[in-house]
Amino acid sequence: MGYLWIKAFHIVFVASWFAGLFYLPRLFVNLAMVPADSHAERERLLLMGRKLYRFTTLLMLPALVLGLVLWLGYGVGRGPGSGWMHAKLVLVVGAIGYHHMCRSILRSFEHLQNKRSHKWFRVFNEVTVLLFAATVVLVVVKPF
Numbered sequence: 001m002g003y004l005w006i007k008a009f010h011i012v013f014v015a016s017w018f019a020g021l022f023y024l025p026r027l028f029v030n031l032a033m034v035p036a037d038s039h040a041e042r043e044r045l046l047l048m049g050r051k052l053y054r055f056t057t058l059l060m061l062p063a064l065v066l067g068l069v070l071w072l073g074y075g076v077g078r079g080p081g082s083g084w085m086h087a088k089l090v091l092v093v094g095a096i097g098y099h100h101m102c103r104s105i106l107r108s109f110e111h112l113q114n115k116r117s118h119k120w121f122r123v124f125n126e127v128t129v130l131l132f133a134a135t136v137v138l139v140v141v142k143p144f
Contacts, residue, residue, distance in 0.1 A: 020056030
């Protein structure tokens with residue numbers, strides 16, 4: 001019974017973490033489009049970005065801990081036919097890297113050092129969709 005609770009909460013926290021990762025780069029699109037003389041709008045978007053990043057980090061941590069409990073404690077993804085787990089772990093590391101890259105980008109906006117266009121951030125925003133979709137496919141289909 002504990003396994004199912006842990007699995008359910010792992011899914012909830014992963015989905016919530018990714019919801020934040022879906023929206024944070026959208027704030028970057030808006031920040032990249034703010035006119036230079038619009039300080040209030042820029043500050044409002046930065047405040048939203050900082051709060052969302054902190055909240056998203058708080059969602060990421062239990063997602064990772066619960067995933068480790070499933071993997072190491074319950075043996076999910078271990079043994080024969082567990083190649084999908086290795087691929088999933090690569091994607092998890094990629095998602096963590098993406099998460100931290102968002103913090104770096106947020107800091108560049110805070111220090112008025114962003115050099116990228118809103119179009120670049122629109123493409124950057126799609127990376128999370130690919131990470132999430134690939135992870136879900138690996139976990140559900142277990143192709144290898």
